[in-house]
Amino acid sequence: MPQVTWKGVITFGLVSVPVQLYAATEEHSGPTLHQTHAKDGSRIRLKRFCEAEGVEVPYGEVVRGYEAPDGRRVVLEESDLAELPLPSKKIIDVLAFVPADSIDPMMLARAYYVSTADKAPAKPYVLLRDALLESGQIAVTKVTMRTRESLAVLRVRGDALVLQTCLWPDEVRSAEGCAPDESVAVRPQELRMARSLMDTLSEDFDLSALHDEYQQALEQLIEAKLSGVETPHGEEPAATAGAEVIDLMAVLRSSVKAAKEVHGRGAAPAEAAPEGAAGTGAATTTTAKSAAKPAGKGGVKKGPAKKGATKAAASAGAEAPAKKATARRAAPRRAS
Template identity: 50%
Template sequence: MKATWKGTVSFGDINIPVALYKATEKHARDGSPVRRKRWREEEGRETGRREAARGHRHPDGRRVVLDGEGPVPDKKRIDVLASVDEGSIDPVLFGQAYYVGGTDPAADQWYVLFRDALRQSGHVAVTRVTLGARESLAVLRVHDDLLVLQTVSRPGEVRRPTGIAPRGDITVRPEELKMAMHLMDILSVGFDLDEVHDDHR
């Protein structure tokens, strides 16, 4: 497995050298690479990287173009900001997951110490990390014997589900609810997620 990022986990005075490996993968239907293009909407043409600038669009339509000056985030460090109960983060916020592997056997003791502290506490570590050109929030959590880094959207980035939920005047009878729960129990007997295959593929 090829590492996509190398740096350190910064936890107080402890710095743990690590590498990130994508935990999931997707392929184009024919196996060919997929390329992202930069497109100038006003001119209807593709543009090069040198012509592009980072910016922000306000809700009122105004655009602010950033000139690239100012503090540059450390691209080789995962900063641990806090530890919180795993259940306190809405799963809707979770994004891409990465396996976190150690890169220096001499620092494995610190890796195991940090991993076991998270496991014992039942917490996840809220972190800040720069992946690519964007600084992101992420969490470090324990998965089996590994740490996993998972990007997290900021609450303001999640769209409000206005008008999607069923109308509020629908009532469910107790016996209907009991029947649905019984069906869920039947469907759960012997279920193994590893045995669910992509039949379409």
């Protein structure tokens, strides 16, 4: 079990739940990189100096302070901070119960597992957990940790309660100006193809199998440097299209095809755009012509069908009748 981060009480109404918090997550630190002198590779260390005395100050003599805009300074001792009149200092005060989707995920920050305190009764904990689980709600709370008061939510994960600190609403910046200004019309064919790509990429997806590839590559680079061997080099990233005008449908078709090949399902089915649809360009015409070729190469006799196809190639307006004629000729042979 990790080290206890905080001890206090959850209160909702007159119900009190003595609890303690444990960090629920840990970030991969990877190899620790130091500031180093490029000339000889020696370490560069930072030291704390007193401006007035010009001497190095031990860490034990360092406290927090504040300098006002007019130059006045105050020193804040740990005792000053400990005596701040905050009701949420040792209490996780439940303010309200709200639907789980009413909190913007942008506000969520650090997560902590909530455990019952030593020798505390388990029933109040279980009561709060089961009430949250049955209602599908989360509890909005306030808590003070490390001299900072935070908004937080209580929710259920498995059999445990989780406290997740949040940003205050005014700490989340507006997204104004981030979305494209111009009005863009997305055609139904493009949307269907995009959904097909989404479904294909999501097949057999296992989130738990993902890992930090940068940390792994960094460790390999350091090991190669220590061993005096050639350092590994990754492939150059493909150039992005940028502002270049592209055939979106063609790109989507290629993406779906590649994704299905990776998942072992073969090529994606062709999706023809309606005649006269804007934005398909030459790629749509080429696809339509290519699709007509297998019909001429099938079980159809050479001769009349071939002549009809030749006329269709000479005149774009006759392409549709030629296809119908080919289909009529092919039908009796397929039936025999």
